[in-house]
Amino acid sequence: MTDVLFCLGRLLAIAWRLDRRRLLVGGGLLLAGSVATPLVAVAAGRVVDAVLDGAGTAATVWALVAGLALTGELMLGHFAHLSYFALAELTEERFNRDLVRLVNGTDHLDRTDDPAFADRVDLLRQDVMQMRATVQSGLQLGATAVQVLLTAVVLSTVSPWLLLLAVVAVVPVLLGRRAETDLEQVREQQSPTTRGIRHLRRLATSPASQKEIRLSGGADFLLARQRALLERYDDAMTRADVRYALLRTGGQLVFGLGYVAAVLGVFLLASQGRATAGQVVLTVTLATQLSVQMSTGIALLGSVHRAAVGLRRFLAFEAEVAGDVAPATGVPAPARTGDGIRLEGVTFRYPDADVDALADVDLHLPAGTSVALVGENGAGKSTLLKLLTGLYRPTAGRVVVEDVDLADVEPAAWRARTAALFQDLARVELSLQHSVGIGRLADVDSPAAVSAAVARAGVAQVADDVGHDGVLGTGYADGRDLSGGQWQGVGFARTLMRTDPLLLVLDEPASALDALAEQRLVDAYRTVAADVAARVGGVTLFVTHRMSTVRLADRIVVLEGGRVVEQGTHDELVAAAGRYATLWALQSRAYATDD
Numbered sequence: 052m053t054d055v056l057f058c059l060g061r062l063l064a065i066a067w068r069l070d071r072r073r074l075l076v077g078g079g080l081l082l083a084g085s086v087a088t089p090l091v092a093v094a095a096g097r098v099v100d101a102v103l104d105g106a107g108t109a110a111t112v113w114a115l116v117a118g119l120a121l122t123g124e125l126m127l128g129h130f131a132h133l134s135y136f137a138l139a140e141l142t143e144e145r146f147n148r149d150l151v152r153l154v155n156g157t158d159h160l161d162r163t164d165d166p167a168f169a170d171r172v173d174l175l176r177q178d179v180m181q182m183r184a185t186v187q188s189g190l191q192l193g194a195t196a197v198q199v200l201l202t203a204v205v206l207s208t209v210s211p212w213l214l215l216l217a218v219v220a221v222v223p224v225l226l227g228r229r230a231e232t233d234l235e236q237v238r239e240q241q242s243p244t245t246r247g248i249r250h251l252r253r254l255a256t257s258p259a260s261q262k263e264i265r266l267s268g269g270a271d272f273l274l275a276r277q278r279a280l281l282e283r284y285d286d287a288m289t290r291a292d293v294r295y296a297l298l299r300t301g302g303q304l305v306f307g308l309g310y311v312a313a314v315l316g317v318f319l320l321a322s323q324g325r326a327t328a329g330q331v332v333l334t335v336t337l338a339t340q341l342s343v344q345m346s347t348g349i350a351l352l353g354s355v356h357r358a359a360v361g362l363r364r365f366l367a368f369e370a371e372v373a374g375d376v377a378p379a380t381g382v383p384a385p386a387r388t389g390d391g392i393r394l395e396g397v398t399f400r401y402p403d404a405d406v407d408a409l410a411d412v413d414l415h416l417p418a419g420t421s422v423a424l425v426g427e428n429g430a431g432k433s434t435l436l437k438l439l440t441g442l443y444r445p446t447a448g449r450v451v452v453e454d455v456d457l458a459d460v461e462p463a464a465w466r467a468r469t470a471a472l473f474q475d476l477a478r479v480e481l482s483l484q485h486s487v488g489i490g491r492l493a494d495v496d497s498p499a500a501v502s503a504a505v506a507r508a509g510v511a512q513v514a515d516d517v518g519h520d521g522v523l524g525t526g527y528a529d530g531r532d533l534s535g536g537q538w539q540g541v542g543f544a545r546t547l548m549r550t551d552p553l554l555l556v557l558d559e560p561a562s563a564l565d566a567l568a569e570q571r572l573v574d575a576y577r578t579v580a581a582d583v584a585a586r587v588g589g590v591t592l593f594v595t596h597r598m599s600t601v602r603l604a605d606r607i608v609v610l611e612g613g614r615v616v617e618q619g620t621h622d623e624l625v626a627a628a629g630r631y632a633t634l635w636a637l638q639s640r641a642y643a644t645d646d
């Protein structure tokens with residue numbers, strides 16, 4: 052019960068802050084409506100007694116009271132609904148906003164890569180929907196409690212023994228709550244399965260994967276896997292539903308027996324002349340109402356209880372995120388670098404992985420240089436970039452910028468001084484202005500800043516075709532879809548919104564580009580790298596498998612199995628006749644053969 056009270060207190064306090072007028076109007080109308088139900092029963096009893104006494108006027112007055120109470124109850128309910136519906140919308144919006152902030156609020160990506168984290172976010176989304184309804188449920192629960200209280204008071208005027216009926220009515224409430232808790236537990240245990248079902252559904256229908264699925268004929272395979280998961284989910288939920296139904300039926304049965312005893316008791320009193328016919332009618336009506344009120348109460352309590360579980364989950368998540376956000380250390384990012392960036396004994400292992408993705412890496416990236424990272428698939432190149440951009444924290448060792456450990460630099464300050472284009476770049480389906488502008492929020496609405504970034508990235512043609520207000524992609528509006536290479540170009544422009552990065556990172560920036568576009572990108576990259584180097588001593592780090600581009604770098608670092616195995620200039624590494632020289636020879640030969 053403490054959970055329910057805590058949840059109601061918290062949500063009503065939020066609703067109070069969001070719109071106290073609506074909360075008061077909705078609550079007030081519901082409370083007024085709750086008086087009407089017992090009043091109808093009292094009036095019905097009085098009508099019967101008045102008719103039996105031959106008191107026509109009294110019968111008419113009480114009949115009018117009953118009619119008015121009934122009409123009032125319906126109308127008040129309707130107007131109350133308008134108020135709490137609007138409140139529910141506001142509450143949902145507020146929690147959704149918080150959720151987006153929290154999911155993006157951690158300083159590091161470590162948990163975002165974790166499937167369990169995705170489960171939790173999925174569940175939190177459902178919790179928000181549940182909490183949306185709870186302001187309404189909470190108010191209705193209050194009104195129902197008042198109804199039950201009034202009903203009990205009126206019943207006690209017939210016989211104090213009838214108060215026992217209200218006590219018996221608590222049994223279904225308790226069993227109902229127990230049933231809800233059990234069901235909620237099973238639902239939570241099943242969340243990896245439901246996530247799997249949703250994932251397979253998305254995989255089979257999303258435009259990104261549709262082509263391959265269709266061509267490979269994989270739809271049946273996905274459907275079969277989805278069916279297997281659905282069966283597992285249905286099995287678990289059916290068992291849980293049966294337990295739920297049994298517990299609730301047990302509770303209702305206890306109340307049913309109490310109800311029968313109460314009605315028989317009043318019949319007995321009437322036969323002894325100790326109760327009037329009107330009181331028999333009153334008891335039968337109120338006892339029936341009590342049953343309805345109690346089951347409404349149980350349902351509402353269940354809904355609030357579920358919301359309470361969700362709210363606890365939400366608050367725990369909020370506290371965790373707060374714990375993950377480094378306290379503002381006050382160490383700002385340096386204005387420019389003279390020494391560059393150093394990795395000292397850096398080791399990194401992904402959560403739940405068995406081996407290190409990077410092991411004991413010592414590396415100096417001198418200020419103002421452009422560095423190419425080379426290595427086979429899985430060598431650790433992208434991981435290194437993620438550590439340098441501060442998205443991950445090293446498991447051991449440190450990244451140092453101008454003698455300051457990156458761990459001590461305020462994450463937001465470091466992020467503001469890094470610009471990155473990752474190979475799994477985000478297709479930001481907004482207007483071109485915002486899709487590019489979001490790269491530097493201060494200039495998100497500045498057409499001049501976006502035009503400059505677009506020009507520097509060499510994708511002015513796309514901007515000319517689409518226009519700044521033209522929507523990119525077809526995800527939410529009738530926008531213009533771009534080719535893979537054009538998306539990459541737009542991503543590059545987004546990266547270049549940051550004009551003074553200490554670290555510019557490009558992970559396979561040309562993987563989707565044709566030869567001409569690649570050349571344009573390489574030219575743009577060289578200009579930008581030189582500019583960044585001259586102005587702030589920034590380091591440009593890029594990953595590419597194309598050796599012709601690698602060759603242009605001031606320095607080349609070769610990674611293998613998470614370790615740095617070679618580094619130097621192109622000429623030095625070719626002369627060393629090691630790993631790099633082999634890769635260079637392989638690609639040169641391929642080009643020579645192509646020729």
Ligand SMILES: Nc1ncnc2c1ncn2[C@@H]1O[C@H](COP(=O)(O)OP(=O)(O)OP(=O)(O)O)[C@@H](O)[C@H]1O
Pocket residue numbers: 164401402404408426427428429430431432433434435
């Ligand atoms: N999110 C993750 N969770 C667990 N392991 C991961 C994750 N991302 C990468 N890895 C593993 O870490 C190692 C290094 O991966 P990384 O993506 O850094 O390689 P890469 O050199 O960039 O490869 P590629 O050239 O294919 O992009 C690989 O063994 C990979 O399987």
